[in-house]
Amino acid sequence: MREHSLTIPAPERWGEGIVSVPQGEPLELDVRLESVHEGILVSGTVDTRYEGVCGRCLRDIAEPLEVEFQELFEYPGEETADFEVQDDHVDLETLVRDATVLALPFQPVCQPDCPGLDPATGERLTEPASAQQSPVDPRWAALQNLTDHGAAHDAARDTEES
Numbered sequence: 001m002r003e004h005s006l007t008i009p010a011p012e013r014w015g016e017g018i019v020s021v022p023q024g025e026p027l028e029l030d031v032r033l034e035s036v037h038e039g040i041l042v043s044g045t046v047d048t049r050y051e052g053v054c055g056r057c058l059r060d061i062a063e064p065l066e067v068e069f070q071e072l073f074e075y076p077g078e079e080t081a082d083f084e085v086q087d088d089h090v091d092l093e094t095l096v097r098d099a100t101v102l103a104l105p106f107q108p109v110c111q112p113d114c115p116g117l118d119p120a121t122g123e124r125l126t127e128p129a130s131a132q133q134s135p136v137d138p139r140w141a142a143l144q145n146l147t148d149h150g151a152a153h154d155a156a157r158d159t160e161e162s
C-alpha cells in the first residue's frame with residue numbers, strides 16, 4: 001500500500017455548468033494505492049475550488065470543494081475494464097475529473113438563503129454577505145429604514161450649512 005500527496009493544476013476547465021473548476025486551479029490530492037488481487041484499488045480525496053455565479057442572483061462566487069473518489073484499476077485482461085493499469089501506471093485524471101464534476105453544485109448559491117433578483121426590476125435583493133450588518137429582525141426593518149433616511153437628511157443639511 002502506498003500513499004501520495006500531490007498538488008497539480010487542473011489541466012483544463014472542469015465542468016460545463018454555471019460553476020466550474022478553472023484551468024490551472026490547484027488540485028490537492030491525497031491518494032492511497034492498494035494492491036489487490038484484481039489490480040490496484042485507488043482511493044483518495046481532492047481539495048480544490050470552483051468559481052462561477054450564483055444561480056439566483058448571478059453574483060460571482062468561489063467556494064472550496066472537497067471530493068472523495070475510489071476506483072479499482074484492473075490489470076489488463078481479456079475484457080476491457082473502464083479503468084486499467086497500463087504499463088505499471090494508473091492514470092487518475094479521468095477518475096478525479098469525473099468525481100469533481102459530479103460534485104459541483106447543480107444550483108449554486110452565494111448564500112443558502114439568497115433571495116435572488118427582484119422579478120420586476122431585475123435588481124439584486126441583497127448586498128453581498130460581507131457588506132451586510134448583522135441580520136435585522138424583519139419586524140424592526142421598517143425602523144431601520146427610518147434611521148437610514150434620517151441619516152441621509154442630516155448629511156444633506158450638513159452639506160447645506162458648510
Ligand SMILES: [Zn+2]
Nearest residue numbers: 054057110114
Ligand atoms: Zn445569490
